[in-house]
Amino acid sequence: MNGNDPVDLRSDSNYTGRVEYHFHVNGCTLRIKDLRESDSAEYKFTLRTNKPDQSLTGSPGVSLSVTALQVQVTKVDWNAGTAELKCHSSCSPTGQLSYIWFKNGEKIQTETSSVSGSFDSLNSYTCALKGHEDSPSPPVCVYGGSCNRVMYNKRRICALKGSSVNISCTYYSHWAPNSVFWFSPARSHHWQTQTQPEDLKADSQYAGRVQVFETQRRRSTLIISDLRESDSAEYRFKFKRLNSEWGNSFPGTTLTVTALQVQVTSVTVHQDYTEAVLRCHTSCSPAGDMSYIWFKNGKEIQNEEKSSHEDRFSPGDFISCAVKGLEKSVSPSVYALKAPSVSVNPPGEITEGSSVTLNCSSDANREANYTWLKRNQTLPREEPQLVFSSIQPSDSGEYRCTSENELGKRTSEPVFIDVKCE
Template identity: 65%
Template sequence: MNAEDLREDSQNAGRVQVIDTEGGRSTLRITDLRESDSAEYHFKFTTPSFEWRSSLPGTTLTVTALQVRVIRITVHQSHTEAQLFCWSSCSPAGHFSFVWFKNGKKNTTEETSTYTDFFYPGDNISCAFKGHEGSRSVSLYAPKLPSVSVSPSAEIVEGSSVTLTCSSDANPAAKYTWYKENGNLIRPLSEGPQLVFSSIQSSDSGQYYCAAENELATTFESILINVKYGPKLPSVSVSPSAEIVEGSSVTLTCSSDANPAAKYTWYKETVNFRPLSEGPQLVFSSIQSSDSGEYDCTAENMLGERRSDYIYIDVKYAPKLPSVSVVPPGEIIEGSSVTLTCSSDANPAAKYTWYKENHTLYHGEKDIYHFTSISSEDRGTYFCKSQNQHGQINSSSLFLDVQYAPKLPSVSVSPSAEIVEGSSVNLTCSSDAKPAANYTWYKEDDDSPKALGPIFAITDIRAEHSGNYYCEAENKRGRHNSTLQLIIVSRSMKSVAAGSITAIFLAIIFVLAFLFIRRKRSLKQTPEPRQRPDGNAQANMGAVYDIPPAPRQRTPSEQQDDLCYASVSFSKNQEDPLYSNVRLNQPNRHREEEEDEDDVEYSVVNFNCAGAATESIQEEPAEDSSVLYSTVLKKPRV
């Protein structure tokens, strides 16, 4: 048999009392008796040291008094319209009049067993037989405002077991329904006075309502359930969400559902997970390329800590100052393979342009410029340009110094005129080389050096100095040489040569005088112009304006007849003979043909002198090295 302490029943609150006396007597008093109070009652005796329960049968209470029952009910928004009936299970025989009480006040207008009225929450109704108003029926009333409690009453932690209990005084007894507010909606959860969460979650937080309802009315009471819980997985967002450019303002935000509210800490992977800052936001007022990397945050409260996933911040920026390097480093030798590399930090990756002394060499994706076989012409200053959509910048210059063996030396003699015994002469040698060449002078068929350095100076030159000399240019990359011939002229030969030159000029003057006289004679003749057989008027015009007409095609014999020339030749051999030859060509006896042609007179003077050029000494004496020509045009005769 189940027994319960009547005082612990919430429906008995205020109606049940236990009155103890000093004589050991105990009295149970029940007020506002109801039919539901019908039951068997027992007692137990308790002292500080023991407890005694009676084994005797209990006392049975049967309540058969008047009751108020609902016959018909109409529920409105704020009230209920009900028709009630006063009923007793042991009503005496005969006709009785009834008295109705509403909220403790007697209604004098109704004396029948039925009663119709409007009822509001909190109203109570009872009835009695007329003349027996002291024995009223149990009151009928709508549920009172429910009482809602939560167990345990301490702080609610996520995952724990929680029970919500709803109770309300009502007759008839109330039925209970639990609701939860979800936004603007209130949805039913369960029926019964208790709502149990075996493992309450943060999502169970919210406003809960208990509805206590009987035939007369429905009353509501609410309770706010704030479940305490640790942070949920934090989420990280970045603003602006578009491309991040160096120098712009960027904000990272960390958020997490937690109760109580979480504290936030920011971390960057590249700084060994040392905290950067605290707070839900990490702000870069002017973000830099060095700020690129992975970031995450933690959300923490007294109930736990959670770490977010990583977010990668990719900062776009213009190329930084490029650097130019050369491989292999050190000395660069002509013919070797050489690679120039342009290095520049940029995001996105840069394109490169290579220059040599401001002349474009290459433009494209590659950051290298390659010489498969570098030459001395590649020597010079190089730099590169790094460029992307955010900007461009030029590198510093790099001087590429190519080392190479001496090129073919250039040799010269100073003074460049004929070299006479007793004079001084400088032989000069120069060669393009890197590093600079060292020069050594040698004489043919003599292995010993004659001089060191680019200049070989010979003072008081003599005949034995004649011969071939060669200069050798040498550096650590190689050597090359060139030869020149040195010819020495004696002073006696120079005197003979001077006399020969005088004779030549006298011969030239003679020839010119002869030609001048002949021309003058031809100008004194003024014959009448006559028509050429071919009717060419241009010939007559040539006579008038002293313009020679175009000559007709002539035979070799005709051309030979009109030539008048002089030839003077001389040569210096071992006996130093000087000779001349002057030959005049006789005029053509066929006068008529001569008049049709232009008379051309010229002289040719040929001479060969040992002092005129050094090469003529080594050639045969009869060879010609210098020629003077003189040509005189005559007016045509008609």
């Protein structure tokens, strides 16, 4: 591709896991989830034909502007200590909207776009759309700039299983706090009555894996090492003083931990082997360049460090991948199918009217499709079991099963069924 060729959004790492295409008669709908301000752009639809030089692009496209919420402070009366706060964005979304307001990180009971009244100079206020509380506005001080507040460096982070992650925030407490800690609402075992959350360092599931670093500029960094998929959760920061604290309900940083998968991007099936192009893939795009390790039949493939790999599979060969430096977190293996086998249950002599099940056993780790053959005629059954609830003499015959996935197709040896009349 040259610099002017359009790029499919599904292959753009900036949109990994966030883009869906919905095709319908004479049209296509693009759905982008988890919108970011960086998604502001013009989007066009391209129709390509079988001929590489022939394509059609709709122009102009659709311009999307993504804006963040802001709290505007208006109608300030310094003498009375009153003001009006308005939840605002630079564009006007359609439909009736409900809002969530936070005072010092704790939800307050109002759903309108504005709040009026008396405000203390120590308190900060934040707003969010109801249902999208994980994308709140930045905290705003009503009077001056010395109110209590917490600002997270990133709202969403994706990391690989086995790696380490840094989750950071900058905070300001009008008075020096007595304690600061990180917690996870979903993981706080003792926080069942909305009293106090549990310090992550006290959670046995994180034992030996959690560190917290504080700087003089009041930047707190939570480091979780040896990540597990079960660590996928929201993480929040909290500080406390004797008579004040930062609330429990202000949304923090959501961490998604993903495992590697081997994705089959193209395949050519031959009679005795399969040629395939494979990609070491995750459902999100961790930051930074990575080097990969590929394994075939449990042994490292030398001098192969790219995310894609081309290889030839014989029946029984298996391939997996890992990120260099995270060799303990190896992806599940992908392997070419061996010939399946058919077993009869119950074994032994089969009599008319009895219940009999034929089981097709396959070693597919990519889900296989099954077909059954009787005397080389395909049966209308696509399950790994072929069940006869009341078998008849006419069911006697030779049976085979076929298992097929994206890496090949294999057929079992025949099994002969002989149904005895009563």
